[in-house]
Amino acid sequence: QKAQKKAHKIAVIAGDGIGIEVVPEGLRALEAAARRFDIELEFEHFEFGSCDYYLEHGKMLPDDWFEILSGFDAIFYGAVGWPDKVPDHISLWGSLLQFRRHFDQYINLRPCRLMPGIKSPLADREPGDIDFYVVRENTEGEYSSIGGKIFEGTERETVMQETVMTRTGVDRVLKYAFELAQSRPRRKLTSATKSNGISITMPYWDERVKAMAKGYPDVSVDQFHIDILTANFVLHPDWFDVVVASNLFGDILSDLGPACTGTIGVAPSANINPEGEFPSLFEPVHGSAPDIAGKGIANPIGQIWCGAMMLEHLGFKEAGDAMVSAIEKVLASDDKSALTPDLKGKGTTQSLGEKIAAAIG
Ligand code: ATP
Numbered sequence: 001q002k003a004q005k006k007a008h009k010i011a012v013i014a015g016d017g018i019g020i021e022v023v024p025e026g027l028r029a030l031e032a033a034a035r036r037f038d039i040e041l042e043f044e045h046f047e048f049g050s051c052d053y054y055l056e057h058g059k060m061l062p063d064d065w066f067e068i069l070s071g072f073d074a075i076f077y078g079a080v081g082w083p084d085k086v087p088d089h090i091s092l093w094g095s096l097l098q099f100r101r102h103f104d105q106y107i108n109l110r111p112c113r114l115m116p117g118i119k120s121p122l123a124d125r126e127p128g129d130i131d132f133y134v135v136r137e138n139t140e141g142e143y144s145s146i147g148g149k150i151f152e153g154t155e156r157e158t159v160m161q162e163t164v165m166t167r168t169g170v171d172r173v174l175k176y177a178f179e180l181a182q183s184r185p186r187r188k189l190t191s192a193t194k195s196n197g198i199s200i201t202m203p204y205w206d207e208r209v210k211a212m213a214k215g216y217p218d219v220s221v222d223q224f225h226i227d228i229l230t231a232n233f234v235l236h237p238d239w240f241d242v243v244v245a246s247n248l249f250g251d252i253l254s255d256l257g258p259a260c261t262g263t264i265g266v267a268p269s270a271n272i273n274p275e276g277e278f279p280s281l282f283e284p285v286h287g288s289a290p291d292i293a294g295k296g297i298a299n300p301i302g303q304i305w306c307g308a309m310m311l312e313h314l315g316f317k318e319a320g321d322a323m324v325s326a327i328e329k330v331l332a333s334d335d336k337s338a339l340t341p342d343l344k345g346k347g348t349t350q351s352l353g354e355k356i357a358a359a360i361g
């Protein structure tokens with residue numbers, strides 16, 4: 001009797017703008033990988049989580065979104081936001097940030113890798129020089145709403161906002177980062193803080209790094225202050241392998257990292273609940289890009305790479321690696337005709353998506 005294959009259920013939310021254009025190319029690539037590696041993926045599409053849904057229903061998500069999405073193994077998201085229709089604080093707060101919080105996606109993961117054929121804004125950098133991950137703490141830290149305002153409207157007006165770090169919260173992101181470092185050939189972890197200026201929470205983070213490091217003797221650890229670390233991202237990106245940081249510092253690094261690798265259209269990101277108790281969410285770094293939406297010229301690579309991260313998260317590392325290799329192969333090829341305009345090509349979202357899907361096999 002043939003062993004029963006488990007179907008992996010994926011919720012697909014294309015969202016707004018170019019999300020609607022790049023998601024089908026992400027799915028095309030995923031289907032190619034699923035065929036080649038004999039993986040069963042089941043996609044279900046949802047209209048919610050977009051500004052059009054909001055305009056029709058007065059909310060970004062249905063009331064039972066948690067029950068609906070809890071049944072899925074992962075969420076494949078395009079982009080959310082269309083500031084002319086709905087203010088960003090409503091569209092973002094009403095969708096992605098709800099998922100992040102309620103699905104306890106406490107890891108934000110961004111690979112920063114310079115791909116072949118893409119010019120880094122940093123001089124003389126080649127593929128191989130930039131290949132690291134930023135691991136950002138995604139649920140606590142500097143982004144707490146604890147604080148307040150006193151003497152409002154007077155000369156003495158004072159505002160304050162607290163940073164919150166819990167041992168559980170810090171340790172779980174560090175553990176994830178150490179394990180990621182351990183799984184990579186260089187086995188190097190860099191932690192970012194600002195312990196010389198922020199004298200309670202940041203030294204605490206440093207202490208937890210030292211404590212955690214004892215359990216990973218094969219991982220080499222560097223601790224940097226955030227100011228010099230950002231300088232080194234630009235001056236020496238080749239120093240880094242896995243970079244871990246608190247919510248605010250990680251937010252900054254996870255924009256700076258991909259920026260060092262060229263076009264915004266190729267970078268993926270993941271919001272991960274590592275235990276798999278809740279679905280994790282995969283979305284490109286770029287937004288809905290209203291300036292190019294509807295023209296069929298958005299670069300689909302960020303979305304396709306998200307698919308690769310999703311497969312890896314679901315336990316199919318080989319299939320994920322094959323998707324990334326296909327992206328690299330198409331970018332490295334001398335035939336630029338299928339590439340999108342941001343890559344100096346004359347192709348479309350679809351022509352580039354088809355080429356990558358074909359390269360997957
Ligand atoms: P966010 O929604 O995260 O606030 P944003 O509005 O700051 O993002 P994007 O929507 O990502 O920014 O667009 C920034 C710029 O990058 C725009 O000029 C857009 O056209 C370009 N861009 C973004 N994504 C892509 C893509 N996939 N392909 C080509 N160009 C892109």
Ligand code: MG
Pocket residue numbers: 081287288289
């Ligand atoms: Mg935007």
